[in-house]
Amino acid sequence: MDPAAFAVDKSALRALTEIGKGGQGRVWATDSVRINQTWSAVYKEYDASVLAGVDVQLLATMVAFVPALDPASGRWLCEQAAWPAALVQDNGTVRGFLMRRLPADFEMLLPQRDGSCQRKPSGLQFLLNPDEYLAKMAIPIDDRKRLLLLRNLAETLERFHRLGIVVGDLSPNNLMFQLSPAPRCFFIDCDAMRLHGASVLRQAETPDWEVPGNEELGTAASDAYKFGLLAIRLFARDQSARDAWALNAVSPQLGRLAVRSQAVDPDHRPAPAEWIPVLDEAIRGGGARATNGFVHRVTPAAPSHPPPVAPSLRPSPAAVTLAPPPSGGTWLRRLLPALVIGLLLLCIVGVIASIANANDGKPVASGAPAATTVAARSAATTDSPTPEPDATAGIVTYDAVVARPEGARVVRMLAGYFDAVNSGDWDTALRSYDPAGIIDPGDPAQRRSFMRAMSTTEDRDAVLHALRPSGAETLAELTFTSTQQAGYGPRRDPAETCTRWEVTYRLTYSERFGYRILRARDAADSPC
Incomplete structure (x- = not known):
C-alpha cells in the first residue's frame, strides 16, 4: 500500500494552533480541513524520536480502513472514535495524521x-x-x-x-x-x-x-x-x-x-x-435507581447520511476538505475547497472545541416571518431598496453603503439574523444561511450544533462598512460585538465573555431567497 495515496501535505493545513502535547508528540487544530465535510480536524504530529518507531504502512492501513467499510459501519466508527482520517506528509515524509477533533x-x-x-x-x-x-x-x-x-x-x-x-x-x-x-x-x-x-x-x-x-x-x-x-x-x-x-x-x-x-x-x-x-x-x-419506572436503553445512534459531495470541485490552495460520497460500498476521500474560518465556524468549533471542536464537527428564504424582527417588519412594508432614514436596521448601521441599491436588502437580512440570534429564534436565524455554504439549515446535526454554539450569544453594535462584488457573490465587511457565557467564546479563548469581531461575509443572491450568508472569507476577533 502506497501511503502517499492517503496523505495530504502539511502545507495544506496552513495556520496551526497547538492544543495539546503528550509523550508521542503534539496535537494541532486546523481550520483548513474538514473530515467527512462535517467534523473539525486536528493534526497529530509525532516527535522525531517517536517517528522512527511508527509503522507508516499500518497507519495508512488504518486510514484506508474506514473507506473500506460499508457506509453505515464507517459512519458508526467515526461517531465513536477519533479514527485516523489521512496521513500528513512534510517534504515527502509522513509526520503524523489527521483525525476528528473531540466533539x-x-x-x-x-x-x-x-x-x-x-x-x-x-x-x-x-x-x-x-x-x-x-x-x-x-x-x-x-x-x-x-x-x-x-x-x-x-x-x-x-x-x-x-x-x-x-x-x-x-x-x-x-x-x-x-x-x-x-x-x-x-x-x-x-x-x-x-x-x-x-x-x-x-x-x-x-x-x-x-x-x-x-x-x-x-x-x-x-x-x-x-x-x-x-x-x-x-x-x-x-x-x-x-x-x-x-x-x-x-x-x-x-x-x-x-x-x-x-x-x-x-x-x-x-x-x-x-x-x-x-x-x-x-x-x-431498580439497581440503577430508575425514576418513575422509566428505563433508558443506550443503543448506537442511527447513522445519518454523509453530506453530498460536489463531484466537479477540485482542491483550492486556500483550504481542503476530506469527504466521503453519500453512498456506495466504499468511502472515497476527496479534497474539496472549504473556507472554514469565520464567525460561525469559530463559534461551533470552539464549543466543539476544534469544533471546534474543532471544533464539530465536524452539517430558504433570508427574510424573517412578519412581526418577529425589525428586518421582517421593514420587508413587509416595502420591496424598495431605499435605505431607512437613519441608515440603521435593528442593531446594524450601514451609513457607508447607504447609497448602494443593494445596501438595504443586505442590511435587512443581517439585521434579521442578529435579531433572531439575540431572541433565540433559531429557525429565522438559520434561514439566513445558504445550504451550499458553511451551515445547511436542513441538516439536523448542523442545526443542533449552531443552536448549542449560539445559545448564550447576544450581538450588538454591528456596522456594515462595505459591499463589493466578487464573481457571482457579494462580500460584506462587518464589525460587531458579541457577549456570551464563559466557555462559549472564540477558539483562542473559549472563556472570553465579550468579543469584538471583524468579518467579511460571502453572500449569495437569488430572486427567490434574496441575500444569504454562504460563509465567512475573513474573520478576526479580539477581547472587548
Whole structure:
C-alpha cells in the first residue's frame, strides 16, 4: 500500500494552533480541513524520536480502513472514535495524521476557585472520584448513569472486536464521556489501538491499568480485563480500587462478572458482550435507581447520511476538505475547497472545541416571518431598496453603503439574523444561511450544533462598512460585538465573555431567497 495515496501535505493545513502535547508528540487544530465535510480536524504530529518507531504502512492501513467499510459501519466508527482520517506528509515524509477533533458533547465546564468555569475534555478519570468531588465539579452522575455509560462502552467494545479493532491501552486517559442526553463514550488516541492484530506503535499500558503477568498486550482479553477494572472503579468512586464490592451492591450479577474479568487466565474473562444483558437487567431492575419506572436503553445512534459531495470541485490552495460520497460500498476521500474560518465556524468549533471542536464537527428564504424582527417588519412594508432614514436596521448601521441599491436588502437580512440570534429564534436565524455554504439549515446535526454554539450569544453594535462584488457573490465587511457565557467564546479563548469581531461575509443572491450568508472569507476577533 502506497501511503502517499492517503496523505495530504502539511502545507495544506496552513495556520496551526497547538492544543495539546503528550509523550508521542503534539496535537494541532486546523481550520483548513474538514473530515467527512462535517467534523473539525486536528493534526497529530509525532516527535522525531517517536517517528522512527511508527509503522507508516499500518497507519495508512488504518486510514484506508474506514473507506473500506460499508457506509453505515464507517459512519458508526467515526461517531465513536477519533479514527485516523489521512496521513500528513512534510517534504515527502509522513509526520503524523489527521483525525476528528473531540466533539463538543465530550467537553464540560468545570468550576474554578475564582468562580469562573473552564472548558475541559471530559476524560473518564473525572468519574473515578468520590461523590463529594463530583458534586463540587458539578458533574451530575448517579448509579443509573454509570450503568448506562458502561452499557454503551460494552456495546462499543463488542462492535470494535467484531471489526477487528482492539483498544489495548483501555484507560481513562483515552476515553471521554458525556452524560446528556444519553451517557456514552468517545475514544481518542486511536493510533495506539490494534487493527487485525497489528500496531502502529509498540503497545503500552497506563500505570495501574496493566494486565496481570506477562500476557500479550492489546488483545480482546486485555480489553475484557480493563473493562471490568473500569466498572469496578467507576462504582467504587476510586482511581485505584480493585474490589468489586460497590458494583456488587448495585447488582450481584455485575459483581460476579467484575470478579471474573480480573482472572489471571485470559480465557476465563467475560467478553464485553456478556455484560450487556446483565447491565440491561440492572437498569430495568431498580439497581440503577430508575425514576418513575422509566428505563433508558443506550443503543448506537442511527447513522445519518454523509453530506453530498460536489463531484466537479477540485482542491483550492486556500483550504481542503476530506469527504466521503453519500453512498456506495466504499468511502472515497476527496479534497474539496472549504473556507472554514469565520464567525460561525469559530463559534461551533470552539464549543466543539476544534469544533471546534474543532471544533464539530465536524452539517430558504433570508427574510424573517412578519412581526418577529425589525428586518421582517421593514420587508413587509416595502420591496424598495431605499435605505431607512437613519441608515440603521435593528442593531446594524450601514451609513457607508447607504447609497448602494443593494445596501438595504443586505442590511435587512443581517439585521434579521442578529435579531433572531439575540431572541433565540433559531429557525429565522438559520434561514439566513445558504445550504451550499458553511451551515445547511436542513441538516439536523448542523442545526443542533449552531443552536448549542449560539445559545448564550447576544450581538450588538454591528456596522456594515462595505459591499463589493466578487464573481457571482457579494462580500460584506462587518464589525460587531458579541457577549456570551464563559466557555462559549472564540477558539483562542473559549472563556472570553465579550468579543469584538471583524468579518467579511460571502453572500449569495437569488430572486427567490434574496441575500444569504454562504460563509465567512475573513474573520478576526479580539477581547472587548
